[in-house]
Amino acid sequence: MDFGFYRVENLFRTANFVIVLLEVLLVVLWIGFAVNSKRTSVIAFVSAISAIILLASVLGGNPVISLVLLIVLVSLMANTIRVVNEYQRGVLLRFGKFAYVVGPGINVIMPFGIDRLLVVDLRTATIDVPRQEIITKDNIPVMIDAVVYFNVFQPELAVLKVQNYFNATSLLAQTILRAILGKYDLDDILAKRQELNEMLREELDRATDPWGVKVTATEIKSIELPEEMKRAMAKQAEAERERRAKIIRAEGELQAAEKLSEAASIISRNAGALQLRQLQTLTEIAVERNSTIIFPLPLEIMKFFVTNSEIKGSSGNSENIG
Incomplete structure (x- = not known):
């Protein structure tokens, strides 16, 4: 035991x-x-x-x-x-x-x-800014959406100074997007997108800096226009293309007239040049294998034949009289 x-x-x-x-x-x-x-x-x-x-x-x-x-x-x-x-x-x-x-x-x-x-x-985060309806300076309603890239560089500020830095940055990006783009005309928004992206980044970075958030880039993804504005812009672009086409056509005719005038001046100084040009034209026509060829003749040749016929007629009459 x-x-x-x-x-x-x-x-x-x-x-x-x-x-x-x-x-x-x-x-x-x-x-x-x-x-x-x-x-x-x-x-x-x-x-x-x-x-x-x-x-x-x-x-x-x-x-x-x-x-x-x-x-x-x-x-x-x-x-x-x-x-x-x-x-x-x-x-x-x-x-x-x-x-x-x-x-x-x-x-x-x-x-x-x-x-x-x-x-x-601390990694770079992405915010897809919801589509915002913005009235431009020239009173045109457009729908714009953007994307924001940012990262936290001071974690203590991101926790102590703001309740939710992600949502706060997203809402602030929407507000700044509407405030800045509303100051520009539609043409400026379409043409100066890179400058506006940099301006949006600077403004947003300045506002989020006290939160320990660094905005590295902002990009305007798309700009959606009303259908009426799209049709108006299409008509404007078509009219612009027609204007350019007419100007180009007129400039071409002007240059052609200048060159033809120079060519006529050169040919007029040499009588044989016109005949050579006619022969060259015949050569070009013959290459195409046309069945009918219209060949212009100078009036001097016709006068020559008329003169010969008159001389022959006068000589025949004199023989008959004799």
Whole structure:
């Protein structure tokens, strides 16, 4: 009977030793994470809690108590260890007051509501500004939608100075979009889109700077015009194209007339040049294999034939008289 009692006692001691050993390993790991955070208050808190748990487990000598303390230790570790990604930063509030900004990696905070960690994403975010109806300076209603690119450069300001920096930036972008584009005519909005994009970015960045938000770019995606305005602009563009076509045609006729005048002046100074030009024209016509060729003759040739016929007629009459 005594042998069984000693056996159970040894078993309890062994179980208690294993549990305490496991607690020691977890405490070492926990303190290591606290030291990595480089915060004196956190290191002191973790060390004190760990010492109390280990001391209670060793002095208690009961595996049940040690097991309960182990569960408490694991629960505390789960509530105090926070992992922050590389593209994130944590804003730590201690008793409701801003303490410091937590960097990436494994961090340890105080439990029981003492510390509260708010994680902020530092990557560039995109806001699709909803379509806005804007009245331009020349009283034309247009529908414009845009996109805004921004990122947080001071996480503490994004948490402490504005309730929701994402929604606030989106609403502010809508307001600034209507305010700035309403000062310009429709032609300026269509022609100066790049300048307006830069102006929108500067205004929005100036307004969001106190929130720790940096606006990197704004782009006007599309401008939707009323159907009546589209038809009017189409007519205007068609009239402009016709005007250009008439000007080009008139300039071509003017240049052709100038060149023809120069050619006529050159040909008029040399009688043989006209004949050569006629022969060249015949050569060009012959290439086309036409069946009918109209060949102009100078009037001097006709006069020559008329003169010869008159001479022959007069000579015949004289012979008959003789």
